[in-house]
Amino acid sequence: MSTSADLSSDVRRIVVVGAGECGTHAAMALRDKGFDGEITLIGRESVHAYERPPLSKGALAVDEMALVHPWTPEQLAQAHIDLRLGVEVMGIDLEAGTVTTTADAGGEEEIPWDRLLLALGSDPRRLQLDEVTYLRTHEDAEALRALLHPDGHLLVVGAGFIGLEIAAGARERGMDVTVVEAGSRALGRIVPEEVAAQVVALHEAHGVPLRVATTVTGLRREGDRVRAVLSDGDELLVDAVVAGIGATPTTALAEAAGLLVDDGIVVDEALRTSDPRVFAAGDCASFPDARSGGRVRLESWRNAHDQAETAAASMLGQTEAHVAVPWFWSDQYDQMLSVAGLPGTGERAVLRHRDDGVLLHLGLDAQDRLVHAAAVGPGAGVAKDIRVAEKLIAAAVPLDPAQLEDPGVPLRSILKAATA
Amino acid sequence: MSWTRVCEVDDVEEEDVIGVSIDGRDIAVYRAEDGSFYASEGHCTHERMLLCEGLVMDGIIECPKHNGRFRITDGKAMGAPVTVDLRTHPVKVEDGEVHVDLG
Ligand SMILES: Cc1cc2nc3c(=O)[nH]c(=O)nc-3n(C[C@H](O)[C@H](O)[C@H](O)COP(=O)(O)OP(=O)(O)OC[C@H]3O[C@@H](n4cnc5c(N)ncnc54)[C@H](O)[C@@H]3O)c2cc1C
Ligand code: FES
Numbered sequence: 001m002s003t004s005a006d007l008s009s010d011v012r013r014i015v016v017v018g019a020g021e022c023g024t025h026a027a028m029a030l031r032d033k034g035f036d037g038e039i040t041l042i043g044r045e046s047v048h049a050y051e052r053p054p055l056s057k058g059a060l061a062v063d064e065m066a067l068v069h070p071w072t073p074e075q076l077a078q079a080h081i082d083l084r085l086g087v088e089v090m091g092i093d094l095e096a097g098t099v100t101t102t103a104d105a106g107g108e109e110e111i112p113w114d115r116l117l118l119a120l121g122s123d124p125r126r127l128q129l130d131e132v133t134y135l136r137t138h139e140d141a142e143a144l145r146a147l148l149h150p151d152g153h154l155l156v157v158g159a160g161f162i163g164l165e166i167a168a169g170a171r172e173r174g175m176d177v178t179v180v181e182a183g184s185r186a187l188g189r190i191v192p193e194e195v196a197a198q199v200v201a202l203h204e205a206h207g208v209p210l211r212v213a214t215t216v217t218g219l220r221r222e223g224d225r226v227r228a229v230l231s232d233g234d235e236l237l238v239d240a241v242v243a244g245i246g247a248t249p250t251t252a253l254a255e256a257a258g259l260l261v262d263d264g265i266v267v268d269e270a271l272r273t274s275d276p277r278v279f280a281a282g283d284c285a286s287f288p289d290a291r292s293g294g295r296v297r298l299e300s301w302r303n304a305h306d307q308a309e310t311a312a313a314s315m316l317g318q319t320e321a322h323v324a325v326p327w328f329w330s331d332q333y334d335q336m337l338s339v340a341g342l343p344g345t346g347e348r349a350v351l352r353h354r355d356d357g358v359l360l361h362l363g364l365d366a367q368d369r370l371v372h373a374a375a376v377g378p379g380a381g382v383a384k385d386i387r388v389a390e391k392l393i394a395a396a397v398p399l400d401p402a403q404l405e406d407p408g409v410p411l412r413s414i415l416k417a418a419t420a
Numbered sequence: 421m422s423w424t425r426v427c428e429v430d431d432v433e434e435e436d437v438i439g440v441s442i443d444g445r446d447i448a449v450y451r452a453e454d455g456s457f458y459a460s461e462g463h464c465t466h467e468r469m470l471l472c473e474g475l476v477m478d479g480i481i482e483c484p485k486h487n488g489r490f491r492i493t494d495g496k497a498m499g500a501p502v503t504v505d506l507r508t509h510p511v512k513v514e515d516g517e518v519h520v521d522l523g
Contacts, residue, residue, distance in 0.1 A: 025500065054467075068467060070501055301486065305500070329485070380473035383484030387475045412435075 012037040014315060015099055015113035017089045017253070019043025021051065022282030022304035023119035024071060029312035031079045039081045040111055042101060045137060046086035048073050053301055055141040056162050056244075057331045060169030065145060067138055092116065092257035094275050115277055115315040118265060119308070120250035122283040122299055124243070127157065131219045131226050133242045135162060144242060150174030152239035155228050157216055159186035161330045161337075163244030164199065167208050168332040178236060179203070180214040182245075190328070190339060192361040194351060195374045202335055202376075216241070247299055249284040262286060264297040269323075270314040271307060279315055281307035290323055291371065291396075292342055300328045325390045329383075338382045340390040341372035350404045358382055362389065368398040388415050395419050423512065423519040430516070432457070437481060437492075439472030442522060447509065448472050449518060450492045452479060457511045458492045459520045465490075465497065465504035 014030060016023045019041050027041045043049070050067040059065045076083055084101070090108070091100040099116065103109040124134040133144055144166070148154070154170045156163045159181035167177045179186075187196040200210050211230070218229040219241060228236045249264040260266040260274035264286030271279050271287065282304040286297045306324040313319070329338040343363060352360040358377030365371050373389035375382035388411040392399065397418045403409045426440040432451040439462055440447050446462025448471045460481075464471055469485035476482075480489050480498065488502030495506035510521040 028500070071503075075503075380470060380484045383473045384475050387482065387484070387487070 011035075011114045011316065013113050014039050014115045014117070015111055016041045016117045016119060017099065018119035018121055018250075018282070018284075019045070019049050019083065019085060020119060020121050020282070020304075021049065021070070021301060022121075022308045023117065024049040024076070025305050025308035026117055026119060026281065026312045027076070027081045028071060028079060029309050030316070031081070033312055033316055033318065035312075035316055037114075039079075040084065040113075041076070041081050042084045042087050042089055042099070042111075044086070044088045047138060048083075048085065050138060051301070052136070055138065056135055056165040057169065059141050060145060060148065060166065061172050065138075065141065089253060092253060092259075092278075094257055094259075094278070097277070113277075115279065117311050117315060118254055118273070118278065118280040118284060119282045119304075119311075120253065120265075120280075120284040122247035122249045125246045125248055127216065127243055127245065129216065129219045131221060131241055132157070133240060135166065135242065135244065136247075144240075147240035147242075148173045148175055149239065152176070153178070153236070155180070155216070155226075155236060155238040155241045157241065157243040158182075158245040159200075159210055159212070160188060160244055160246065161328075163242075164203065164332055165330060166242055166244060167203060168206070171203075171206050171208050172333070177208045178238070179208060179210045180216060180230060181210060181212045182215045184212055186210060186212070190343060191337070191374050192343065192349065192363070192372075195337070195359060195361050195376050198359050198376050199332065199335075199337060202333060206333060247283070249286070249297060251284060254280065254284075262295075264295075266295075270319065271311045272314060279311045281311040289342065291393075296326070296342065298326050300326065302327050325393045327386070327390060329386075335376055335378055336380050336382050337374075337376045338386040339372075339374045340386050341370070341393045343372045343374075348401075350401050352405055352407055354381075354385075354407045356381055358385070360385055360389075362404050364399070364401065364404075368401060369396050370399060370404075385411050388412055391415055392418060422523075423521050425517050426459075426520050427518050428516055429457075429513060429518060432518075435476050437472050437474060437476050439470060440520075442520065445522070446470060446472075447520060447522075448481070449511070449520065450476055450481060452476075452492065457513055457518050459509040459511045460490070460492070460495050461507045461509075464488055464502065465506055466502045471506075 089099045098110045153176040156167045156179045215231040220227045251261045254265045255261045265280035283299045289296045327340045347366045350362045358381045360375040363372035370392045435453045437450045448462045450458040464483040466488045473484040489498040490506045495508040
């Protein structure tokens, strides 16, 4: 996707910090958009960029874990991207326009930039307890895989996407699994209750009980097992404990440099931070949402990609506001769950029950415009409708709730009529 | 040439795709808005998602997994995350029946 380039001629050196999903894509997008200056891509992890979504899905089920790499090292080399893996950025000097890194040889190195992109990702939120495993990196995934034994018992703390995916993966490996959730229901705010209930029913059908309004108050090692004390007084003897209780944006570096941070690195619609030469994108960025008027921070694969494109364009002086509709998916057992748009802004909801077992929840605002859609169902059956829903959200036109409810009226034809 | 009958014209809606299996191989059969038919390998070149669950719009099939996009006429990959083109196969329509040639 190359856009006509208005390359600010003073931009010759771009440094991207964070060589994950977003940073790597942004580096490639800079070349795609015609930038021929220096690009330095710095990543703390020592392996070449890989996708995280499979870590809580396929990676748990297979015998040999293979990482999925969105780009080959050759592709990056061909694009003349100076990739520094296993190198951490320790500080940003806004005045001098440099970053300080741990150099490979052990000393420090200063790298100058004209534009800086921070794509630092997020870190798992942690419990104040020992004996708990978390899942963010491929190393975490390897460690978790080593804990999954067919005759063991796994305690999953947190019934969000990652917790439930791990539960499904462990169950498919033959483990007994118990999920505890501090809140009153699974999948919190982002998934409507009816859809979450269908996901919970799926887990129960696979023999995974969910205990809501329950926390872990203590963990004690007993030989090679762990005794978990729950807030309701119950005790479970398990083989491993894994927590998926959300993530916090990685912002310390930005904060120390004096950039504005407020649950994420604060950026404008062009993904520019409080310093106009510095940009932030992906999990670590808090950006203004045009539709709701509020600030949002998204932890999703596609957001990382979309924002990488936007940030690359912005750094080159091409204006490209970030207006994509948020989108997320999750795989559990043989079902797919997918969400488009942001919830909470819907004034009322319509449920669409398809006869193939797919349930769609469509949230409308006061003008009957679609703002949020969530669906769960077998295979990838939800994909088409969620994609159409996404286009309906973008179209932002009033729709007929009766038609939305009727599975006999294809969503596509509603879209065609709406955008005709 | 070895043509295999895969479906009837009416099995595929306009601007849509279905999945068929030929000798155990997954094939995606597309019907464009103008009624013409195309066929390709059934799996996305990115992470091997089945394309028949994807959305066809303006001559492009969008993979349901990460929205990788391919042109249905020749399988061209339209940009990240998909970088490898989709293999396409010849299609003919005779007496309301769609045939695909896997070569
Ligand atoms: C287990 C798991 C499953 C997921 N499943 C889904 C899913 O099904 N669907 C979906 O939409 N999303 C999913 N996600 C979310 C998605 O993977 C993230 O939103 C995406 O990876 C964000 O990309 P990013 O580049 O912002 O962050 P990351 O991919 O985390 O990359 C940030 C990188 O920056 C590096 N870094 C940080 N600080 C420094 C520093 N000072 N110096 C150098 N390097 C630094 C980090 O080490 C990291 O490698 C999942 C995430 C996880 C962990
Ligand atoms: S599997 Fe098709 S785009 Fe990723």
